[in-house]
Amino acid sequence: MKTTLKSLLNLLSNNNNISFEVVFWDGEIIRMGPSNPEFILKFVTKNAAKRTINAGVLGFGEEYMAGNITIEGNFRQLLRLGVDDYFQNLKPSLLTKLNTYLIYIGSLNTIRKSPKNISYHYDRGNDFYKLWLDESMTYSCAYYKNKNDTLETAQSQKYEHICRKLLLKENDTLVDIGCGWGGMLIYAAKKYMIRGVGCTLSEPQYEYANKKINEMGLADRVQVLLQDYRNVTGKYDKFVSIGMFEHVGKKFMPLFMEKAKSLLKLGGAGLLHTIGKERQAP
Template sequence: MGFWKRVIESRLRDTIREGGLEIVLPGGENVFLGPDRDNALRVSLKTSGWLRRILFDPDLQFGEAYVDEGLVQETGDLYDLLDLLWTNVLDATGEGGSPWSVLRKLSRTVAQFNLQERAARNVAHHYDIGNDLYRLFLDEDMQYSCAYFPDADTSLEDAQRLKKDHIARKLCLKSGEKVLDLGCGWGGLALHLAKTADIDVLGVTLSREQFGLAQERARAAGLDKRVTFRLEDYRNLDGTFDKIVSVGMFEHVGVPHYQEYFDWIAGHLAETGSALVHTIGRRPGPGATNPWIARHIFPGGYIPALSEILPAIEKSGLVLLDIEVLRLHYAETLKAWRERFLSRADEARSLYDDRFVRMWDFYLASSEASFRHGFHNVYQILVGHRQDAIPLTRDYMYR
């Protein structure tokens, strides 16, 4: 038996309790893990260097190996492989047990210290790589956040419309109100709210690509008098707003800035107003951003636990009005995005290259697995200054 086969078997012998995994080692030897050999997924490792890197720091290097073809999946779909690992290998924190994970938790404050210049760079890394990419897999309204699925048969287009409707109902919009959309994306939610009620909406983003397209869409819809977009950090805004909504932006704030964020909302929300924060949440408690995601997809990003959000709300003086947990909705959203992305992979290659397609496939598939296994979910949090800022029972959302 070769050296690497002994290492793999000693490290992973008892980890695969369901399903099966066959690993083809660089020297050609095969290692079988798990009870189901007949249906085992097969992967091959191309060099001993990649094998060492994965064993040393799996949280980072597994994704690196897949993207750079140091690890090649020979049977099954990438999601099947990631699902197998989530089921058997990853612990309750969503990490592979690497000692590096402890260091990443300790250093997360530095990694997420998002002053304005750094925040703008982080946003540009992900959102300014080209609107044509996002058109490949998003719905027609360019909604890049968790949709709302009454059932698994709901189309992505309908689920994103239902998400916007759900948010509009929660905000209890009234004629003449001023609404702020923090992190407005390509403008779809702001325009939808303006069509729902006779209101004025200001949307802010740090992405130049999103800003330009949002302006075009407002003009094309004839709503540019009522909906305004600005390329601006929210911390520079003045004025008071009757309603504030933030969808998919809080994940980019960073833990050191949570108090600043809710203090800002408290200072700019009207006395009778309400604010809705829609954010991905981390179920097991405080942790650190997956290093592969932080390096390649969302630098400076972090998905918070409720235990990190609520103290900042309490200290800001805001009243917690409602929390809704959207379970599995994002898993269905990501599944739909990945299917669309892979169906147009050739177009993505023409925009970028093969490596980029593998990177985004890994991002979408691993994200779906994290939501499917309950490590991540979505919170919709309503806050205000007064207990009566919204109706006293939830049925107002569904009338």
């Protein structure tokens, strides 16, 4: 195993002309490259090396986060090595494939499992998210028109951009799937006088959003439901979902789109904001 890892690291060093030092769990130290090392890569445990070989970039990253791989020195040079690209192309072992599949099955966003998945991520307490989100508690990409815009300004600009794209007008009905802490609904109700419903599976989000809606005197216009999107009913003029679609899971994407269609009135309009990535070129 150590021999395999040495060969991989030596190849990366030679291909990128980067020198570094490797420290193994048993105290062995080797030098990669002809010049002074720009960083020190340490495999604290034997298992960290094993997972790097067997699980590729995922194993390397998880072992680094666990403290079983450490980097001292120029971290950027490690990134320049192309560790992520190279390890990404390593074929994972059968055991790793099986483990990944079981994790995938266990995390599928069925109606029964979705509340648990959401709770793990969002139910850390609102105070935690208040530390780094803006005043509207918006947890999705912001829209910076100018480099000096504050986060709060950028989030408002995003909401305004969405409202304009949807051509919102007074008394339009709006459904917000995965509404979080209610930022979009509150903005649209204040600025465009819409009537709307949002849904979330997070109890802290549900409680926070409705409390804020009541405090702002908007309870006669909007409300947030503690409900799975698949159980939302009604017909609406406009549909919006911001930063939620990527959490649906590939298996449930067609169902999500069918649900969005069923919630819209004939001639209605919808906007879906999501995050993705391009496939690697063959």
